[in-house]
Amino acid sequence: xxxxxxxxxxxxxxxxxxxxxxxxxxxxxxxxxxxxxxxxxxxxxxxxxxxxxxxxxxxxxxxxxxxxxxxxxxxxxxxxxxxxxxxxxxxxxxxxxxxxxxxxxxxxxxxxxxxxxxxxxxxxxxxxxxxxxxxxxxxxxxxxxxxxxxxxxxxxxxxxxxxxxxxxxxxxxxxxxxxxxxxxxxxxxxxxxxxxxxxxxxxxxxxxxxxxxxxxxxxxxxxxxxxxxxxxxxxxxxxxxxxxxxxxxxxxxxxxxxxxxxxxxxxxxxxxxxxxxxxxxxxxxxxxxxxxxxxxxxxxxxxxxxxxxxxxxxxxxxxxxxxxxxxxxxxxxxxxxxxxxxxxxxxxxxxxxxxxxxxxxxxxxxxxxxxxxxxxxxxxxxxxxxxxxxxxxxxxxxxxxxxxxxxxxxxx
Amino acid sequence: xxxxxxxxxxxxxxxxxxxxxxxxxxxxxxxxxxxxxxxxxxxxxxxxxxxxxxxxxxxxxxxxxxxxxxxxxxxxxxxxxxxxxxxxxxxxxxxxxxxxxxxxxxxxxxxxxxxxxxxxxxxxxxxxxxxxxxxxxxxxxxxxxxxxxxxxxxxxxxxxxxxxxxxxxxxxxxxxxxxxxxxxxxxxxxxxxxxxxxxxxxxxxxxxxxxxxxxxxxxxxxxxxxxxxxxxxxxxxxxxxxxxxxxxxxxxxxxxxxxxxxxxxxxxxxxxxxxxxxxxxxxxxxxxxxxxxxxxxxxxxxxxxxxxxxxxxxxxxxxxxxxxxxxxxxxxxxxxxxxxxxxxxxxxxxxxxxxxxxxxxxxxxxxxxxxxxxxxxxxxxxxxxxxxxxxxxxxxxxxxxxxxxxxxxxxx
Numbered sequence: 001x002x003x004x005x006x007x008x009x010x011x012x013x014x015x016x017x018x019x020x021x022x023x024x025x026x027x028x029x030x031x032x033x034x035x036x037x038x039x040x041x042x043x044x045x046x047x048x049x050x051x052x053x054x055x056x057x058x059x060x061x062x063x064x065x066x067x068x069x070x071x072x073x074x075x076x077x078x079x080x081x082x083x084x085x086x087x088x089x090x091x092x093x094x095x096x097x098x099x100x101x102x103x104x105x106x107x108x109x110x111x112x113x114x115x116x117x118x119x120x121x122x123x124x125x126x127x128x129x130x131x132x133x134x135x136x137x138x139x140x141x142x143x144x145x146x147x148x149x150x151x152x153x154x155x156x157x158x159x160x161x162x163x164x165x166x167x168x169x170x171x172x173x174x175x176x177x178x179x180x181x182x183x184x185x186x187x188x189x190x191x192x193x194x195x196x197x198x199x200x201x202x203x204x205x206x207x208x209x210x211x212x213x214x215x216x217x218x219x220x221x222x223x224x225x226x227x228x229x230x231x232x233x234x235x236x237x238x239x240x241x242x243x244x245x246x247x248x249x250x251x252x253x254x255x256x257x258x259x260x261x262x263x264x265x266x267x268x269x270x271x272x273x274x275x276x277x278x279x280x281x282x283x284x285x286x287x288x289x290x291x292x293x294x295x296x297x298x299x300x301x302x303x304x305x306x307x308x309x310x311x312x313x314x315x316x317x318x319x320x321x322x323x324x325x326x327x328x329x330x331x332x333x334x335x336x337x338x339x340x341x342x343x344x345x346x347x348x349x350x351x352x353x354x355x356x357x358x359x360x361x362x363x364x365x366x367x368x369x370x371x372x373x374x375x376x377x378x379x380x381x382x383x384x385x386x387x388x389x390x391x392x393x394x395x396x397x398x399x400x401x402x403x404x405x406x407x408x409x410x411x412x
Numbered sequence: 413x414x415x416x417x418x419x420x421x422x423x424x425x426x427x428x429x430x431x432x433x434x435x436x437x438x439x440x441x442x443x444x445x446x447x448x449x450x451x452x453x454x455x456x457x458x459x460x461x462x463x464x465x466x467x468x469x470x471x472x473x474x475x476x477x478x479x480x481x482x483x484x485x486x487x488x489x490x491x492x493x494x495x496x497x498x499x500x501x502x503x504x505x506x507x508x509x510x511x512x513x514x515x516x517x518x519x520x521x522x523x524x525x526x527x528x529x530x531x532x533x534x535x536x537x538x539x540x541x542x543x544x545x546x547x548x549x550x551x552x553x554x555x556x557x558x559x560x561x562x563x564x565x566x567x568x569x570x571x572x573x574x575x576x577x578x579x580x581x582x583x584x585x586x587x588x589x590x591x592x593x594x595x596x597x598x599x600x601x602x603x604x605x606x607x608x609x610x611x612x613x614x615x616x617x618x619x620x621x622x623x624x625x626x627x628x629x630x631x632x633x634x635x636x637x638x639x640x641x642x643x644x645x646x647x648x649x650x651x652x653x654x655x656x657x658x659x660x661x662x663x664x665x666x667x668x669x670x671x672x673x674x675x676x677x678x679x680x681x682x683x684x685x686x687x688x689x690x691x692x693x694x695x696x697x698x699x700x701x702x703x704x705x706x707x708x709x710x711x712x713x714x715x716x717x718x719x720x721x722x723x724x725x726x727x728x729x730x731x732x733x734x735x736x737x738x739x740x741x742x743x744x745x746x747x748x749x750x751x752x753x754x755x756x757x758x759x760x761x762x763x764x765x766x767x768x769x770x771x772x773x774x775x776x777x778x779x780x781x782x783x784x785x786x787x788x789x790x791x792x793x794x795x796x797x798x799x800x801x802x803x804x805x806x807x808x809x810x811x812x813x814x815x816x817x818x819x820x821x822x823x824x
Contacts, residue, residue, distance in 0.1 A: 016465060016468040016469050019469065020469075050488065053428060053488070053492055054491070054492065054495055056428040057428050057431065057432075057492045057493075057495040057496045057499065058495035058496060058498055058499035059499075060499075061495050061498075062494070062495060062498050064505070065491045065492075065494045065495045065498070065505070065506055066491070066495070068487060068490065068491035068494075068506045068508070069487070069488050069491035069492060069495075071487075072484035072485075072487045072488050073484075075480060075481070075483075075484045075487070076462065076465070076481050076484050078480065079466070079477045079478070079480035079481035080465055080466065080469045080477075080481060081469075082474070082477045082480075083466055083469040083470035083473050083474060083477045083478075083481075084469045084470060086470055086473075086474055086477070087469065087470035087471075087472075093476070093477070094477055094480045096480070096559075098510070099557055099558070145511055146511070147508075
């Protein structure tokens with residue numbers, strides 16, 4: 001029988017009533033002839049409560065103990081869903097990460113999955129078709145025998161990894177939206193749900209601000225070629241609507257040039273004025289930031305022939321803005337600049353589409369359209385299948401709507 | 413270094429502030445030179461919440477899934493206490509039942525401990541004096557690899573079993589009272605805290621209604637000869653008060669004739685009138701009740717020479733009263749009785765003391781004292797170190813006070 005992995009997030013299992021709804025979704029797929037592993041998150045709000053207790057107990061907490069505490073949330077949900085399925089006459093049992101086992105690195109609170117031994121779950125499938133209810137977000141580091149967790153949102157990654165280990169036909173991610181949209185429908189009411197999107201595009205969308213899936217889970221789906229279907233858990237279980245399939249490019253017949261528009265508000269721009277224009281200057285600026293785990297994104301250097309100095313502009317997440325300024329100040333002598341200027345009221349808007357590979361001038365059309373709306377572009381970065389522009393925050397919605405129309409993404 | 417097990421119940425770990433107080437108790441004993449394992453319950457109210465969810469999900473729940481869900485409560489507390497100890501600079505780590513492992517039978521929700529492998533915890537003691545924070549109430553059934561729980565109140569049993577496995581000098585049970593009293597201080601304000609009580613006496617006290625310890629934990633302490641100290645977790649950790657040591661009889665220098673008075677309100681009396689007085693009649697009545705797991709306590713048969721019938725009176729827990737009547741009705745033809753009479757407004761008062769072994773007439777003095785107060789005795793049972801009387805509920809407090817004074821237990 002084909003195998004299916006179904007994943008339900010915190011709002012989908014927020015109480016017993018909603019867990020019962022989840023069980024009905026599972027029943028529908030069982031009736032359709034699948035062997036099923038369900039991956040569940042903690043009930044909505046539980047993880048936050050547990051994290052708050054850890055911080056109260058010890059602000060500089062030991063991540064191994066943090067993992068022991070927070071992993072309990074998924075343990076509860078897995079047992080409750082197994083009980084609910086059993087109440088419908090469906091054989092089911094809960095599986096904790098250490099029971100399967102889902103083996104991970106020892107990077108507590110941010111572990112990566114090394115390997116999943118799916119043998120025990122497969123035996124359950126063969127014996128009585130038992131539904132495996134898997135606690136998401138967690139695993140075990142085998143040498144120490146201790147519980148690990150994968151970092152916030154890690155249940156998506158658990159689900160994709162389970163699907164790969166089980167050689168499942170598909171991994172269905174049930175969430176509170178009904179799929180991946182061409183852009184955020186709260187900004188552009190004409191945004192369309194995509195029927196399909198390639199792994200690469202989804203990876204860019206997720207990295208650039210679309211919050212529907214954890215970035216790591218998309219990476220894993222791409223590497224392990226796990227078709228991943230994003231759909232709504234709030235549908236009528238008896239009559240579910242369509243979602244978005246994340247799959248290989250080759251399975252998408254006709255590509256639009258542009259697939260979607262993402263935007264991110266967690267951006268800030270920093271400009272160093274009159275930096276001495278000498279070899280090693282970039283290292284002097286960016287090595288200390290990298291060592292402080294600050295993720296520098298766009299970098300622009302304005303080369304000026306007539307001068308021995310240059311201006312260097314770059315972006316960091318807004319949440320790292322103050323820390324970045326402090327590090328630059330501390331290294332001012334080594335870097336040798338006259339002045340630092342910063343701006344946090346900026347937004348990054350990104351245009352994504354594998355079609356860009358074969359279509360020239362996609363970005364140029366955007367620059368023209370934005371300039372016609374008098375939107376000033378502060379910085380630009382490009383890659384093979386996307387480009388991003390940094391603009392002033394008040395123009396974010398206008399820019400997204402403008403580009404959405406420009407590339408024919410509006411719902412008709 | 414000597415080893416100590418400390419156990420804290422739900423009200424003692426109800427929030428982070430109280431967990432910090434627990435950590436201070438642990439620190440005091442560390443400073444006194446012990447290697448320490450701390451056994452913790454779930455935060456007050458958590459187990460009830462988890463049990464309610466299980467019942468909501470599936471009223472006829474699978475006890476294996478119930479165990480997966482409810483054991484999470486102790487998991488959380490163990491991590492939070494380890495974090496709190498670490499915040500005070502004390503090396504500590506949490507241990508789940510399956511990590512130690514605490515091996516149990518597969519009787520989910522009511523498992524018994526088979527064996528504890530203390531090697532890993534002892535290694536922690538030797539390496540850096542690490543405090544082992546053990547999740548109480550839970551273990552693992554090794555063949556299935558599944559989490560088991562020991563039944564409500566099971567953390568007391570976890571603690572005593574840990575103390576036996578670690579060959580600890582003592583098992584300290586911290587609770588919301590400061591020890592074992594001669595009787596319930598809410599009824600008799602003159603009740604005294606006992607400095608010491610023998611295992612046998614404590615077992616009777618616990619079985620007969622004193623709720624300070626789980627009966628099984630006392631049994632285990634007696635069998636494994638674990639000195640168990642009941643004390644208050646609400647004391648100032650820097651200046652704790654005395655509690656009650658449960659120990660071998662030989663360690664108690666001078667025995668009072670009577671050590672304590674227990675009472676139980678969960679009693680009901682049933683009388684079968686005009687039962688045919690023939691061999692096998694007791695089996696006809698009591699085998700069906702035993703098969704229904706109904707615990708029959710006192711049994712009185714009034715033998716009447718002049719008749720071929722007899723009356724049989726016995727007691728069952730009040731909570732089983734209706735079920736008992738139904739079973740008797742169902743077996744009426746087999747038993748052959750004319751009428752069944754019942755009374756739930758009854759109370760069992762028990763007088764306990766190893767001194768009874770060597771002192772005659774202890775019970776007779778009680779019967780006389782009760783009759784002087786016009787308290788009617790409905791039934792009597794005796795054993796080597798206790799006797800119990802069943803009386804009408806309204807006289808319970810008067811009877812307890814009367815006996816407490818009679819045997820010189822009043823505080824002076």
